[in-house]
Amino acid sequence: MSRTVSLTFREAMNSQESADVIIALLTISHPSYAEPLRLSSDPTTRLSETPIQYGTVSRGETYLFCPFSASLPDDVGERAPTARLMLENVSRDLVTLIRSMPSPASATIELVLASSPDAVEIEYPSFQVRNASYNANVLTLELSIDALTDEPFPAGTFNPSSFPGLF
Amino acid sequence: MVDAWPASLPSYLLVDGYSEGIGDGRVRSQTDMGPPKVRRRSSAMPKTLQGRMLMTGAQLATLQSFVETTLVGGSLPFTFTDPVTRGSILVRFAGSLPSWTGRGGDTYAVALELEVLP
Numbered sequence A: 001m002s003r004t005v006s007l008t009f010r011e012a013m014n015s016q017e018s019a020d021v022i023i024a025l026l027t028i029s030h031p032s033y034a035e036p037l038r039l040s041s042d043p044t045t046r047l048s049e050t051p052i053q054y055g056t057v058s059r060g061e062t063y064l065f066c067p068f069s070a071s072l073p074d075d076v077g078e079r080a081p082t083a084r085l086m087l088e089n090v091s092r093d094l095v096t097l098i099r100s101m102p103s104p105a106s107a108t109i110e111l112v113l114a115s116s117p118d119a120v121e122i123e124y125p126s127f128q129v130r131n132a133s134y135n136a137n138v139l140t141l142e143l144s145i146d147a148l149t150d151e152p153f154p155a156g157t158f159n160p161s162s163f164p165g166l167f
Numbered sequence B: 001m002v003d004a005w006p007a008s009l010p011s012y013l014l015v016d017g018y019s020e021g022i023g024d025g026r027v028r029s030q031t032d033m034g035p036p037k038v039r040r041r042s043s044a045m046p047k048t049l050q051g052r053m054l055m056t057g058a059q060l061a062t063l064q065s066f067v068e069t070t071l072v073g074g075s076l077p078f079t080f081t082d083p084v085t086r087g088s089i090l091v092r093f094a095g096s097l098p099s100w101t102g103r104g105g106d107t108y109a110v111a112l113e114l115e116v117l118p
Helices: A007-014 A093-099 B057-070
Strands: A022-029 A037-040 A045-048 A053-058 A061-065 A068-071 A082-088 A106-113 A116-134 A138-144 B026-029 B037-040 B047-056 B078-081 B088-093 B099-102 B107-116
Touching: A007 A022, A007 A106, A022 A053, A022 A061, A022 A068, A037 A053, A053 A106, A053 A116, A082 A116, A093 A116, A093 A138, A106 A138, B047 B057, B057 B107
Parallel strands: A037 A061
Antiparallel strands: A022 A037, A022 A106, A045 A053, A053 A061, A068 A082, A082 A138, A106 A116, A116 A138, B026 B037, B047 B107, B078 B088, B088 B107, B099 B107
16 A cells, blocks of 8 residues: 655655654544543653653644554555554553553554654554553553454344344 | 752762763664664653762761652652753663762762763
């Protein structure tokens, strides 16, 4: 799948030396959250001293710095794309948030440059948090798009599992 | 409000043992041939600052109370005087908390390992 990115971004990716920082912005939203959870992979600016907090401001929204590594979604023909995020679990607030979700939350990953954080270069929208596991150090989120290929077709068949009263 | 380094403690580091460095926010990928590729990975990285101070026994007690009580076991940041510019910088104890050795009498050499926060 082709994707249009800015010339600056392409230069930053391909040059021998690059001063531009590529930032991953993660937005997790759920109907039960008053505000979406916004996280950034880069401590672009210091937001406050007590508690000491860093973050990235993009399009007027503040994304809090939380070191995470992301394996970006793949593009394989046979199955729906999946992505994996590993967040540092230093402050345990995220675990409480993840555990409080009664249904899968939706997640969006956006890549921006630190020099122009308002311009989204690559966006991976509409992912669902399918699985969350954590230990003392790392919180791992598995994101995937709702796999329509896993849905049964035709939708309803008169079989013992769907209509047990008939048999 | 961030706590400040206690005024009763020395604010100068000894020349012996002083070292300071730049935080490395780059990522380098080694290539098979030619110079490695270098990219900036993080916008802000902490700098290292290490040094030693001479303190009296009373000052050492103040330091212990500052680290254990005020900084909650050394986990909180505090403001410190930059050894070069004499300006105020925000620092935190890095890998190890302060340690000291006796210099005879009521004098102690205290080793500090700090990280200057961006």
